[in-house]
Structures are given as C-alpha cells and as structure tokens.
Amino acid sequence: MLAHVRRSVILAVIVLVFFGFVYPLVGTGVAQLLFKHQANGSITANGSTLIGQNWTSPKFFHGRPDDAGPYAANPKATPPASGGDNPLVANGVSGESSATSLGPRSKVLLANTRQLVAYWHRLGVNPTPDLVTTSGSGLDPDIAPQDAYVQIPMVSQATGIAPPRLRSLIASQVHPAQLGFLGSDYVVVLQLNEALARLR
Amino acid sequence: MGFFWTIVVLVIALGISWRYLGSYMAAVFEGRVHFLAWAERPVYKALGTDPEQEQTWKRYAGSLVIFSAVSILITYVILRVQGHLFLNPQHQVSVGPALSWNTAASFVTNTNWQNYGGESTMSYFSQMGALTVQQFVSPAVGIAVAIALVRGFSRRKSATIGNFWVDITRCMLYILLPAAFLAGIIFVGQGAVQTLAGTVTVHDSLNGVTQTIPRGPVGFMEAIKQLGTNGGGFMNVNSAHPFENPTGFTNWLSIFLLLVIPFALTYTFGKMVGSIRHGAALLAAMVIIFGVWVGFSSYAEHQGNPAVAVAGIHQTTGNTEGKEVRFGDTSSALFGVSSTNTSTGSADASYDSFTPIGGFGLLTGMMLGEVTPGGTGSGLYTILIYAVIAVFIGGLMIGRTPEYLGKKIQAKEVKLAGLGALVMPMIVLILTAIAVSIHAGRAGPLNAGPHGFTEILYGLTSQGNNNGSAFGGLTGNTTFYNVVGGIDMLIGRFAIMIPALALAGSLAAKGVVPESLGTFRTDNGMFVGLVIGVIIIIGGLTFFPAISLGPIVEQLSHGKFF
Known part of the structure; x- marks a missing residue:
C-alpha cells in the first residue's frame, strides 16, 4: 500500500x-x-486569417452571421450593433468561443433564422444556408464561394464595381479543398476584402 | 465525391497502421523495443520497481487505483491554485472546488468532459501541467488494462499479469510520445497556435475592428488530445476552433489519430495470443458497426436543417448550423461519429445542432459501450468482455462448455463480464432518472422539448462512458452536474477496469484446453455476427426506452418546433 x-x-x-x-x-x-x-496565430496586416471578423458595411463581403442579426450585442439597434468582434463573445455568448447549441427543431433557432433571412433581404442579398446559420466556433473566418457570389449585388451597388469584376475577384480568392478532397472549397473573408480594397 | 476519397484514404491509412502499429505495440509490451531505454531505466530506478518483477491482478489493480487517486488529487490542487502560479499571462483566477473536482475526475478517467470554457478559465500552467499530462497518462492506463487482459488469454497457469508501472511507462514513452510529437508539428505547420506569449491585439484598418485574440500552447496538446482519445480541447469550442483544427487536412488527421490506436490494438491482441484471425474477428465487428453509424449519420447531416427549411432557404449543402465552412457537413458527421464511437469526445461542430438522427448516431455510438472501436485500451478490454459474453451465449446454444482461445469460460468469468457490461447502462440510466426528477437537473438544458431531455441524457451518457463530448446547450457548471458527473465518470471508468483486471487474473491462472472438433469457433463470420448481436442487444435493449423519448420523438415530430 x-x-x-x-x-x-x-x-x-x-x-x-x-x-x-x-x-x-x-x-x-x-x-x-x-x-x-x-x-x-497567422497574424497578417489586418488581423488573423483564422479568426473571423464582423463586417457590417455593404462595401465589403460579410462572413457568417456569428455576430450579426439576433446574435449581435444589441440586436434592437438599426443596423444591429455588432457583438464587438471579440473572440471571447461569439454567437451572443459572452466569455468564450461558442456555438448557439440550438437544436434542429428549436423555436428560437427558427425565429433567429427568419430574422437573419430578413436581415440579408434588407441588404439586398438572397442568402445561402451558410449565411443564415452560425458556425461551430462562433468565429468562422471562411465562407463558401457560393456565399460570396450571392453578396455581389450588395457589394456592387455600394462600391460601384461591376458584378463581372467581383465574380472574377471571388474566383481568384477561392482556396480549393486540400489535395482536392479534404474538407470544402472556401474563401477567407479577410483576404477577399483586402483584395476588394486593392481593386477600388 | 470529396467525402468518398476522404473515406478511402482513411481506410488505407488505418489498414496500414492496423498491421504495423499493431505489431509494434505488441513488441513494446512484450519488451522487445529498447531505443529509449536511456530514458526508461531511470524511471524504474526512481520508482524502485524491478521491471522484470510482475504483479498479480490484485496488486496491478491496486497500483492503478492508487496512482489514479494521486493523479486526481494533483490535478485538483493545480486547478485550485492556478491563480497563484506562473505561466498565467491571461491572469485566470483559481478554479472553484466543484468544477475542479469534475475536471480532475474528467481528465484522469480519459473522459475530458469540460464544464468550462478553456480560453477563459484555464491558465497555461493548468492546460500543460494538469490537463496535457493526464492526456498522456490516462490513455496509457487504459491500454495497460487492455494488455493485461490480453495476457490473461495468452498465458497459461500464470499467477501474474504484468507490471503496471512498466506497462504505462513503456506505453507513454514508446507509443504516445513519438506519435504525438510528430503530429504536433503537423498541426502547427497547418496553422494551430503554439506560443506562451498570451493574447494578441490586432486592428483592421478596413473595417475599424480591433480584436484581442486568446492564444496558447495549443498545437501539441491537440495532437495528444486526439491520439489518446482524450478529447479535451484548449478552447471552448474544441476542434471547431481554427486555432485547434485549422484546415481540412488537420480535420482528417484528427479523425485518423483518434481511430488509429483503438483499431490497431485488435492486431496487437491477435499477435499476442498467437492468432491474428481472432484479432481480425474483433476488428470486423468494430468496423461493421462503425461503418453503419458513419453511413446513416453523415446521410442525416447531409439532409439540411429543419428550421432553415421552414425559414424558406433551399439547402443543398446539408445541415450548416453549428458547422465550420472549411469542413462541411459530411466530414463533420464523420468526425462526430469517430469521436463518439471512440472515447474521444472532441468536436469539430456543435453536436447539439446536429439533425435528430445525426445526434442519435453520436449518442448511441457511446451507448453501445464504446467498443466500435472504443477508447485507447478501453475499447479492446470492453469488446473482450462482450466477446466473453458472446462465447457464453454461443456455448449455451450448442450445449458445450464455452471456450475462448482455449480458456474455459466458467461461472466466475461470466459474472465478471456481466458486471463489466452492465455497470455503465445502470449508472447512466439511474443518474439520468435522478437528473430529470429534481429541479437542479432540469435547470440544465438550453433547448425545450425532447431535445432538452436528450441534452441531459447525452451529458450523463458521455460522462458514464468516459467520452467527454457534449450537447453544448446543457449548463453543466453547476454544483449538481459537477458533483454527479464526477461520480458518473469514476464509476464508468473503474467499475469496468477492475472487473476486466479480475477477469485477466482468473483467465491467466487457467490452463489451455486443446482444440477439438466440437470447439465453438471464435474466429469466423458466425462469431463476428454473435459479437455484433451482443453489442447491439445490450446497448439497444437497455437504452431504447430512453432514446425513444429523445432523438426518436424529435425525428418523428415532423413540422413541429419546441
């Protein structure tokens, strides 16, 4: 013993x-x-390419709504006040990276999704599923190429850049799935917007 | 198409590892690997143990229990005083008693259930000195028990089953350390952070945003977190966080790492008992169940989210709620099934937001006792317990004394195996019944309706099976859930390990009965079917009533929201 x-x-x-x-x-x-x-932390001039930021201006492509619409710090303000772009405030949860944890048949999730659909329609965007659902981390830095393409009307109207130029800009920023099959094709929102700023 | 190749490459990589890692592990535990002897020998000297001297099952179990108790105590103390220790650049305060108890029990039992958000609770000292340490120790303890049970089958008329101190030292040194270190380098190369420099503040001049981003020594913890089927991440959202799991490749690597040892141990078993076919039979039972679970769970996650459909959005990309764009729906489902069919419990997506059938796949993967392929070590010793039951049932059917690998399975062995198989369902169901009966338990769930019940059931199933994954909506950091969960994890670990070691001792003492024409074969398709039947019947019958109140009701409630 x-x-x-x-x-x-x-x-x-x-x-x-x-x-x-x-x-x-x-x-x-x-x-x-x-x-x-x-x-x-993969830090570049304007932030980490691995940590999502909150893009609210129609002059930029937006990321997933981890910090927008009903998940914003102050959803009643117009436009809804951002959750503060703080990696320790995600999906309306204060203190850490976080998902919503709402179940697939949750009334709250349904109401929030409807709010997000309306939020995108106000911006003139016909949203994809990624754009009305939140991520697992609450700070997803990426969107799928299709999520960027549907935002072209909004960005084009706000910046005056013709849609075809925006289309080829997005196409040039797509990271294909690794080795062609691991994971999904994605666009890093920060890199896309940096490229967009250079275009202006 | 991408998912198809993900699976193909995974199967090839696991197949090669099954053969070579499996035989390497057998060599390690048979004492034929020596390249780190210069580090190994001083450990035995410090411990004052003779590596040649073996233990009876009682002494082996005694060493294991006392070592685990000491580990819980040290982990608890570190968490309680972390505010006064160094390596704390984010100035985290010390952790409270209930949460420290739960976390210490959690990491020592290989569960890694986390009632806290890592980046906002734990100092670097705690993440490294308390949590990462147990991520090496707890899988080694599990593997040691599995190897001891294998020796029970391979030895004849032996009073001893090995030396606990030697087994865990060799496991950590020759198996876990080199593999984890290599994987750690790959994780960091892909983008996982590994620094002691604390948070970083960045400013984006395009949108005027300023962010303060938590960092830490993440990448190398990530490697052992997956390899040791631990699952406890540095960050609150675990492998969904880009700093833990930055790319599609690291996601695949995570899945590979958490499956590789549990599958390969069946080869180790076959090699050590002198019949690879017996190892392959257990592997086949594991692979068939695992394959079915991957199939229906990834199909379910590919179907889209009911709330998004009702909100009028057409879905072609599956259920995206709670999932990261870089992984996608099916790879997230594969990750989830791999994580819950082993005892890992890491998560690259929000399991709470999985579709009802996707969530059913995760929950039942644990309820089958985590044997497909199960945790590091725990998967093998638990499926061997099921195999003993299958042999007993097979023997009853043909009216002969059952034998497994020449060892007679008699009343004592069947009783021990029955105990090992029934402890987990009993503790999980009793604690769930208590939790839904009292206010402190019902206060936990975030979601309403059947999903809320599933959150409670999932939490107690996960802890009772030492898995550690969660339906994140459950508010677990309360005195009730911290205390009850700690008990759940300890019983789920040691009340199976100790019968497994007793079984090892009892089997090792027996001689071998020569095989005859009447011997019930335990290395063919019939036996594989029998083992699968035992696994499904034990898990299915005991848990079916509870599951039907959770995910099954939820799935059948078409068009209804709660």
Missing part, C-alpha cells in the same frame, strides 16, 4: 515535469523555429 503511494507520487512528479513542461516547451521551441507565422 505505502509502496503504491510512494511510486504513484514519484511517477506523478516525473510525468508532470516531462509531459507538462518538457513536451509542450520543446514543442513550442520547435514550432517557433519552423512555423513562426502559424504558431503565433
């Missing part, structure tokens, strides 16, 4: 030092050496 306890404590200390510190610290060293950009 005592031998068990003594061995347990000794092994617990060994694994604490080795897997708690040596493993993650050596890992951090290797990561910072080999992949400095990725290991620090």
Whole structure:
C-alpha cells in the first residue's frame, strides 16, 4: 500500500515535469523555429486569417452571421450593433468561443433564422444556408464561394464595381479543398476584402 | 465525391497502421523495443520497481487505483491554485472546488468532459501541467488494462499479469510520445497556435475592428488530445476552433489519430495470443458497426436543417448550423461519429445542432459501450468482455462448455463480464432518472422539448462512458452536474477496469484446453455476427426506452418546433 503511494507520487512528479513542461516547451521551441507565422496565430496586416471578423458595411463581403442579426450585442439597434468582434463573445455568448447549441427543431433557432433571412433581404442579398446559420466556433473566418457570389449585388451597388469584376475577384480568392478532397472549397473573408480594397 | 476519397484514404491509412502499429505495440509490451531505454531505466530506478518483477491482478489493480487517486488529487490542487502560479499571462483566477473536482475526475478517467470554457478559465500552467499530462497518462492506463487482459488469454497457469508501472511507462514513452510529437508539428505547420506569449491585439484598418485574440500552447496538446482519445480541447469550442483544427487536412488527421490506436490494438491482441484471425474477428465487428453509424449519420447531416427549411432557404449543402465552412457537413458527421464511437469526445461542430438522427448516431455510438472501436485500451478490454459474453451465449446454444482461445469460460468469468457490461447502462440510466426528477437537473438544458431531455441524457451518457463530448446547450457548471458527473465518470471508468483486471487474473491462472472438433469457433463470420448481436442487444435493449423519448420523438415530430 505505502509502496503504491510512494511510486504513484514519484511517477506523478516525473510525468508532470516531462509531459507538462518538457513536451509542450520543446514543442513550442520547435514550432517557433519552423512555423513562426502559424504558431503565433497567422497574424497578417489586418488581423488573423483564422479568426473571423464582423463586417457590417455593404462595401465589403460579410462572413457568417456569428455576430450579426439576433446574435449581435444589441440586436434592437438599426443596423444591429455588432457583438464587438471579440473572440471571447461569439454567437451572443459572452466569455468564450461558442456555438448557439440550438437544436434542429428549436423555436428560437427558427425565429433567429427568419430574422437573419430578413436581415440579408434588407441588404439586398438572397442568402445561402451558410449565411443564415452560425458556425461551430462562433468565429468562422471562411465562407463558401457560393456565399460570396450571392453578396455581389450588395457589394456592387455600394462600391460601384461591376458584378463581372467581383465574380472574377471571388474566383481568384477561392482556396480549393486540400489535395482536392479534404474538407470544402472556401474563401477567407479577410483576404477577399483586402483584395476588394486593392481593386477600388 | 470529396467525402468518398476522404473515406478511402482513411481506410488505407488505418489498414496500414492496423498491421504495423499493431505489431509494434505488441513488441513494446512484450519488451522487445529498447531505443529509449536511456530514458526508461531511470524511471524504474526512481520508482524502485524491478521491471522484470510482475504483479498479480490484485496488486496491478491496486497500483492503478492508487496512482489514479494521486493523479486526481494533483490535478485538483493545480486547478485550485492556478491563480497563484506562473505561466498565467491571461491572469485566470483559481478554479472553484466543484468544477475542479469534475475536471480532475474528467481528465484522469480519459473522459475530458469540460464544464468550462478553456480560453477563459484555464491558465497555461493548468492546460500543460494538469490537463496535457493526464492526456498522456490516462490513455496509457487504459491500454495497460487492455494488455493485461490480453495476457490473461495468452498465458497459461500464470499467477501474474504484468507490471503496471512498466506497462504505462513503456506505453507513454514508446507509443504516445513519438506519435504525438510528430503530429504536433503537423498541426502547427497547418496553422494551430503554439506560443506562451498570451493574447494578441490586432486592428483592421478596413473595417475599424480591433480584436484581442486568446492564444496558447495549443498545437501539441491537440495532437495528444486526439491520439489518446482524450478529447479535451484548449478552447471552448474544441476542434471547431481554427486555432485547434485549422484546415481540412488537420480535420482528417484528427479523425485518423483518434481511430488509429483503438483499431490497431485488435492486431496487437491477435499477435499476442498467437492468432491474428481472432484479432481480425474483433476488428470486423468494430468496423461493421462503425461503418453503419458513419453511413446513416453523415446521410442525416447531409439532409439540411429543419428550421432553415421552414425559414424558406433551399439547402443543398446539408445541415450548416453549428458547422465550420472549411469542413462541411459530411466530414463533420464523420468526425462526430469517430469521436463518439471512440472515447474521444472532441468536436469539430456543435453536436447539439446536429439533425435528430445525426445526434442519435453520436449518442448511441457511446451507448453501445464504446467498443466500435472504443477508447485507447478501453475499447479492446470492453469488446473482450462482450466477446466473453458472446462465447457464453454461443456455448449455451450448442450445449458445450464455452471456450475462448482455449480458456474455459466458467461461472466466475461470466459474472465478471456481466458486471463489466452492465455497470455503465445502470449508472447512466439511474443518474439520468435522478437528473430529470429534481429541479437542479432540469435547470440544465438550453433547448425545450425532447431535445432538452436528450441534452441531459447525452451529458450523463458521455460522462458514464468516459467520452467527454457534449450537447453544448446543457449548463453543466453547476454544483449538481459537477458533483454527479464526477461520480458518473469514476464509476464508468473503474467499475469496468477492475472487473476486466479480475477477469485477466482468473483467465491467466487457467490452463489451455486443446482444440477439438466440437470447439465453438471464435474466429469466423458466425462469431463476428454473435459479437455484433451482443453489442447491439445490450446497448439497444437497455437504452431504447430512453432514446425513444429523445432523438426518436424529435425525428418523428415532423413540422413541429419546441
């Protein structure tokens, strides 16, 4: 019994030092050496390409409505006040990255989806499913190519750029599924809008 | 089409690993691998254990239980005092007693149920020193029990079943560490963060947005989180967070990592008992059930969300609520089924927002006892328990004394196997009944109607099976759910492990009966069917009434919203 306890404590200390510190610290060293950009959050001039932002101006393409419509910090304001673009406030949940966790037959989800459909119609956009549903993380940085194409009328009207130019802009920004089959085709909203700003 | 190739490449990669990782693991536990002996020997010296000296099943179980108790205590203390420790750039305060208890029980039992949001609760010290440590230790403990049970079958008239200290040390050192380290590098290369520098503040001059983004030592924790079928992520939303799971490739890699050891252990079993066919028979039972679950769950998730349909939006891309664009519907369903059919419980989407049948697939994957392929180690020892029951039933049918691998299965073995198979359904159903009967339990769910009941049932099933995935709408960080969940996890872990070790001891002590014409074959298609039958009947009959009140009612309520 005592031998068990003594061995347990000794092994617990060994694994604490080795897997708690040596493993993650050596890992951090290797990561910072080999992949400095990725290991620090893929930060570019206007933010991280992996963390979604809240785009409210019709002059830009919008991301998924993780922080818009009924999920905004103040949904009663017109236009609804943004949730603050804070990765610690997502889908109306304060404090962390978060999904809505609303079930498929939830009345709340139905009401929120209807509000989001109306929200997009006010912006002159005929929304796709991605644009009226929220993501798993609450900070999805990407939209599908189709989600960008349906926003062309809104962006074209606000910026005066002809729809065909916007179409080819989107096409140039599509990241195909990795190796052709892993995951889905996607567009990083931040990169798309940076390219759009260069076009103006 | 992309999904088809995702599956094809996964099957090829797992098939190769089954053969080679399986035989490598057998070599590790038979003491034939030595390349890290310079690190291994000092550990035994510090522990004062002779690696050649073996333990009886009682001493093995004693070492395991006491080591786990010490691990819970250390994890608990670290969480309680994290506010006063270093490596805390986000100035997180110390964690309260109920949540610390639940989290300590959760990580030590390989559950990784999380009643907290990682990036807003845990310091880097806790994430590394408390949680990542247990992500190495708890799978090693599970695998050690599985190997001990395999030795029960492979040995003749032996009083001992191995040395617990040696088994977990070799498992961590030769199997988990090298694989996790390599995978960690890949995760970071793809975009997972790995830094101790705390949050970063960025400003976007295009839209005037300023963001403060939490970061941390994520990538290398991610690797062992999946490989050890742990599932506890650094961030609240787990593998849905782009800093944990940045690309379609890391999503595939996660699925591969969490399946690879549980599947390969069936080869290890076959190799150690001297009959690969017996390992392949268990693999076949696992693969058939797993394949069916992947099939209907990904089909269900491809059907679209009822609320979106009623709101008038035409859906061709499946159920997108709670899913990330870069993964898509079917890959998220594959991830979910893989995560709940093992004891992983990581999530790359909001499982609460899955369609009723998609959610049914996740929930029942756990209810079958997590044997298809199950957790690291726990999957193998649990399916061996089911195999013993299948042999017993087969023996009754043909009127012979049942044998498995030449070992007579007698009253004692059947009792131990029955105990191991029935503890989990009993604890889960009793605790669910308590939770829905009292106010503190009913206060938990976010959703109304049958989905709310499913949230409670899912939470207690997940903890009782040491899975750790959640229907996230359940508010679990309350005294009731923290305390009850901790008990649920400990019983679900140790009340199966200890009968499994007793079974190992009892079998190891037996001699081998020579095979004869009348021996009931345990390596053919008939036996595979019998094992599948036992798994489905035990899971199906015990849980059917509860499931019919949850996802089945929800699926049948066409056009109704709650």
